[in-house]
Amino acid sequence: MNVYDSQVAAGLLEKAGFEVIREPESTGDPKGPLSGGADVVIMNTCSVRDHAEQRVWGRLGMLGVEKKERPDLILGLMGCMVEEHGDRLFKRFPQLDFLIGTRNVRDLPTIIGDVGKNRAQAAAIGKSGISIEYSEFTKRDSPFHAWLPVMTGCDKECTFCIVPKTRGAEVSVPADKVVREAERLVSGGVKWITLLGQNVNSYIGSEKGNSFPGLLEMLCHIGDLERISFTTSHPSDATEELFQMIAKNPKISRRFHLPLQSGSDKILKRMKRYHTYGEYTAKINRLRELVPDVSITTDIIVGFSGETEEDYLATKRSLEEIRFDGAFIYKYSVRPGTPAEKLPDDVSPGDKALRNNELLAIQRTITDEKNRENLGKVVSAFVEEAHPERKGEWFARTDQDRRIVFPSLADLRGKFVRLRVIALRHETFLGEVV
């Protein structure tokens, strides 16, 4: 969602006459000033992990030092941290010039103009409405792929998560508006759309109650739209209707990301995940039955409050039983402001590290074994971009969202090709056109 918001912000600023540059790390001058010489620095912030927040504080400190030498430098923050801390941030960081809430991205050019003119701090932090902006000026990375947020906020209450606090209750974009935006993107050359939402599969698109599967069906009718993917889903909203919709529509991506978080029912309850391990596996089994070529990935938190050795072993068993195609495995760290802040952080750092490393090793082996099952197979893949270093080679994504590199004299960007998987390099397939 943050990537999308940054793309919208960059597009609106360019339209207003600003030249948008990337952060210094990506322009190849890590030793240069953090501002990269820009007149205005905007950080689009995410609050999900405390570590990310700490980095923003650190960068604000460095930019404050730079601003002492260059008082005209304008510093602004946007995103979830603005929602979480509001204009208290001005007190803590007097070097900040402006704050933009998640519902106010459109105000960016005006607020920068005002700060430049008045040299006074300014904030635009709306509390009503939806924090999703559709804009024809969005500066996308690819001409063929677009992110499309369809809902925001979350009505679940996972105890480790800050999202309900920063993004508020669930709000969905009406289905007809989503479809119009998708049609606009497709008429501009987009072939693949990724639907976004903190809890995307609990989407309710209108008073008439379009469900998420209903929205998928409407989008599948857009003729030149060739692939639709979505993220992130919650197990309790992963329904039979959704699975049936995926099964009958080959346009819908064959990758399904469904966070499990823990294999222990006791820990799932403590996390307030609203599902047991048994319910989760029943859904996975049904999905695999209906969509045999589906690739299932997950998120795991290891070392959550109260996790005993027995709970940990249940998670370890879950990886071995379910055999995910991939998993993001994190060590738990307390996120200030979440309900879990009140629970004891009682798994030692040493145990967290041991458990994390063991799970990572298990998952690496499973992912490798599952990847190897594809060797020799012919897959359909969407060609994304040229290899940055090797001329005549191209990057594509399979229907299961795996990366595959292949040689071709023709520029096939934006097209689907059929490729035979001939080798595996780390987690990337090597292929040849068939």
Ligand code: SF4
């Ligand atoms: S469902 Fe997802 S976004 Fe909502 S509270 Fe849980 S982890 Fe956070």
